[in-house]
Amino acid sequence: EDQVTQSPEALRLQEGESSSLNCSYTVSGLRGLFWYRQDPGKGPEFLFTLYSAGEEKEKERLKATLTKKESFLHITAPKPEDSATYLCAVQDYGGSQGNLIFGKGTKLSVKP
Amino acid sequence: DTEVTQTPKHLVMGMTNKKSLKCEQHMGHRAMYWYKQKAKKPPELMFVYSYEKLSINESVPSRFSPECPNSSLLNLHLHALQPEDSALYLCASSQLTSGRRTGELFFGEGSRLTVL
Numbered sequence: 001e002d003q004v005t006q007s008p009e010a011l012r013l014q015e016g017e018s019s020s021l022n023c024s025y026t027v028s029g030l031r032g033l034f035w036y037r038q039d040p041g042k043g044p045e046f047l048f049t050l051y052s053a054g055e056e057k058e059k060e061r062l063k064a065t066l067t068k069k070e071s072f073l074h075i076t077a078p079k080p081e082d083s084a085t086y087l088c089a090v091q092d093y094g095g096s097q098g099n100l101i102f103g104k105g106t107k108l109s110v111k112p
Numbered sequence: 113d114t115e116v117t118q119t120p121k122h123l124v125m126g127m128t129n130k131k132s133l134k135c136e137q138h139m140g141h142r143a144m145y146w147y148k149q150k151a152k153k154p155p156e157l158m159f160v161y162s163y164e165k166l167s168i169n170e171s172v173p174s175r176f177s178p179e180c181p182n183s184s185l186l187n188l189h190l191h192a193l194q195p196e197d198s199a200l201y202l203c204a205s206s207q208l209t210s211g212r213r214t215g216e217l218f219f220g221e222g223s224r225l226t227v228l
Contacts, residue, residue, distance in 0.1 A: 032215045043116075043202045043219030044155065087154060091215040097168060098213050102154035 002027045006103035013110050016077050021106045023088030024070040033071050035064050036087040078110045115139050118203050118220035126228050133223045135186040135203030143213045144186045147202040193227045
């Protein structure tokens with residue numbers, strides 16, 4: 001059965017304090033791994049797609065990486081506006097009919 | 113700014129009411145989705161439309177009735193809901209590539225539903 005586990009559940013950082021969020025996954029055949037950002041009371045916002053181990057994507061202070069078992073979202077010198085819940089999701093070639101399997105998210109708080 | 117527009121943003125209804133949630137996108141996406149999200153939980157898939165045809169119904173109770181009038185519009189008709197149906201309802205769209213849905217979903221801001 002496909003599974004996505006995100007850690008930590010919550011992360012508090014000081015402005016400028018770099019850190020990483022983890023997403024570990026189990027799928028029969030990975031079609032893609034996706035990162036989303038969600039602000040309170042809003043819909044998720046697509047950030048990155050990763051397809052194969054070794055792939056990296058960057059956007060401003062965020063960098064996503066992928067191995068065969070997990071993905072990391074690295075946040076460099078975060079700012080308060082980076083505070084949000086970050087969701088990881090996977091799509092496989094197998095029995096989930098191409099539907100996204102979401103993790104429970106990591107709630108990031110960045111204090112000035 | 114999101115390119116998927118949902119109305120209304122907030123809805124309060126009684127258990128005997130009939131109401132509808134509406135969603136519109138103009139990105140040319142041919143896959144559209146309804147998700148339900150409870151507080152501190154990830155989005156939970158309800159329905160998927162591909163090429164305006166219902167392709168996935170995740171065993172959703174019949175008091176939720178989806179409709180896709182055309183490739184840009186998606187509705188969710190609500191009838192005889194229960195208080196536990198109170199949640200944020202999210203519409204999303206994505207491209208279809210070789211008939212397969214991509215995982216890059218574009219979400220609307222959601223409709224916050226409260227059932228009294």
